[in-house]
Amino acid sequence: MRNPFLRWFIPADTNEPFVPNAKFQHPAVAPEITVDHFNLSIDGAQILKDVCVKLPANKITCIIGPSGCGKSTLLKSLNRLSDSIEGVKTSGDIRLGDQSIVNCSESDLVELRRRIGLVPQRPTPLPMSIFGNIAYGCKIHGLKGRRQLKKIVHHYLKVVGLWDEVKDRLGNPATRLSIGQQQRLCLARSLAVEPEFILADEATSALDPVSSKTIEDLFVKLKKQYSIIMVTHTLRQALRIADYVVFIYMGEVIEVGDAKQVFENPQHELTKKYLSGAIS
Amino acid sequence: MNKLRIIKDRATGAIMATITIVALLLVIVMGIGLYLKSAPILAEHSLWDLLTASSWRPFKNEFGFLPFFMGTIWVTLIAITIALPLSLLTAIYLTEYAHRIVKRFVFPALDILASLPSVIYGVWGTLIIVPWISDTLAPHFVDFSAGYTTLAAGIVLSIMVLPLLVSLFVELFSSVSDELRAASYSLGSTRWQTAISVVTKKSLPGIFAAVVLAISRALGETIAVLMVCGNLPQIPHSLFDACYPLPALIANNYGEMLSLPLYEAALMFAALILFFVVLLFNVTSRVILYRIEKQQ
Ligand SMILES: Nc1ncnc2c1ncn2[C@@H]1O[C@H](COP(=O)(O)OP(=O)(O)O)[C@@H](O)[C@H]1O
Ligand SMILES: [Mg+2]
Secondary structure (H helix, E strand, C coil): CCCCCHHHHCCCCCCCCCCCCHHHCCCCCCCCEEEEEEEEEECCEEEEEEEEEEECCCCEEEEECCCCCCHHHHHHHHCCHHHHCCCEEEEEEEEECCEECCCCCHHHHHHHHHHEEEECCCCCCCCCEHHHHHHHHHHHCCCCCHHHHHHHHHHHHHHCCCHHHHCCCCCCEHHHCCHHHHHHHHHHHHHCCCCCEEEEECCCCCCCHHHHHHHHHHHHHHCCCCEEEEECCCHHHHHHHCCEEEEEECCEEEEEEEHHHHHHCCCCHHHHHHHCCCCC | CHHHHHHHHHHHHHHHHHHHHHHHHHHHHHHHHHHHHCHHHHHHCCHHHHHHCCCEEHHHCEECCHHHHHHHHHHHHHHHHHHHHHHHHHHHHHHHHCCHHHHHHHHHHHHHHHHCCHHHHHHHHHHHHHHHHHHHHHHHCCCCCCCCCHHHHHHHHHHHHHHHHHHHHHHHHHCCCHHHHHHHHCCCCCHHHHHHHHHHHHCHHHHHHHHHHHHHHHHHCCHHHHHHCECCCCCCCCCCCCECCHHHHHHHHCCCCCCCCCHHHHHHHHHHHHHHHHHHHHHHHHHHHHHHHHHC
């Protein structure tokens, strides 16, 4: 089915190299995220205890640990989505580069959230068209002009390998895509606002093996330009793609290090047990 | 034992189906009843004349229903125009901005407001809104207004449907998944941007259905409206004119002056118009809703 608005959506010139909007320039040196003695409690129950880690730039960091240990909560704290949990209290600090994420103004927060993208566990297409989904982030940051938005949509749909699949129906509701396509759309959507970090909370757990592999491969490809933090409960996935590993147990960071070192030569007793499958 | 279960299952199924069909038939029977009762007036005047004539003099055998029809439409329109934006903003505040303590106090208050008998709204309108219009608002626009106006009826009605709309909207917005909000926030959107572009947009079919419900309620609201609308059989040309919606006509006059020829039939015909307006409105909105849902 060809969309009557097709002509309107397809970018006029597809050969120019893509240049992000000046509003969204990356800093010269990719920053790290530093979690500094961070505590988080929900209604008095302590969920994260004195977490101290550095999350390196341009690597895939996998956060592993048994279910309920606080992986998602830590990830949410990194872009302050944890604010919306009722009864949440935090102490300590988290910084992107030098900028504090925990103590920052409302206007800094929206900018920080732009710089830290999120790929959710289950795909969450916004209630708009495929085009609208990707343009949404740009629009809320004040980017205007159909031409510019078209270029961005085109570029990032290509990056996630979705362009050829959807180019004829950019105006259709995004919910009509398959789950795997939706997840790639979500990735493209967060890339469109030029983040430096990408957070992914079990981003492949709702997908079929093929789609799951596609997303994994994309992450590996993207780590040259982005720093990726993924929560995963499948150790095999972590083994496949992690450069750096954070092991959490009961809200505490037990072991941190290069993937090779943590997987092949874990220092801590609990890590050994977890890797051998004794705790899960 | 097994047989008994099956028989029970079948019997209850049949009974429930019957009840449902009877309820449906009731609507049809009511429509037919109203039609039969208003047949005398339809025999004497053409349908077109009744609906388009604007003079109402039962003693002279002049029955024009246009003023009542227009009164109903105007009052309902004013009510929804006021109530819709206010209720949307309130619901957005409650679901997207307010602290949980605020919610805990506001939700019960809304339920109480929604369940107050309409006569109380009528009294309140007579005591507050009517004097306010005649003393404060109307002098800016017209020479004189007694305050019993289309506007007064619209305002009272809007206050009546407001809690209903707010609680429906709150329900709708709360059912939008937090993951969707997280997706929007994580791109750097503000609460307002998320509320408008994601939450209300996602709830659009529901918002539409809620408005239909509120309009149906407003179309039929009788007591509160007749207490403040002025009850003059004229087509309102400004907000400060009195009006006379259909339900008020029926409620005010039924049981009186029935000795007048055709008067009872005229009132029954008024009921028939109301019946059809509500029916038609509900059917069309259902069709539109179906379209919207399919689009999403
Ligand atoms: N909204 C919430 N309210 C109360 N407790 C919560 C909430 N979210 C998470 N928790 C608790 O925090 C702990 C960590 O949860 P989570 O970070 O989701 O674990 P993981 O992602 O590692 O499986 C769990 O014990 C969970 O019960
Ligand atoms: Mg989790």
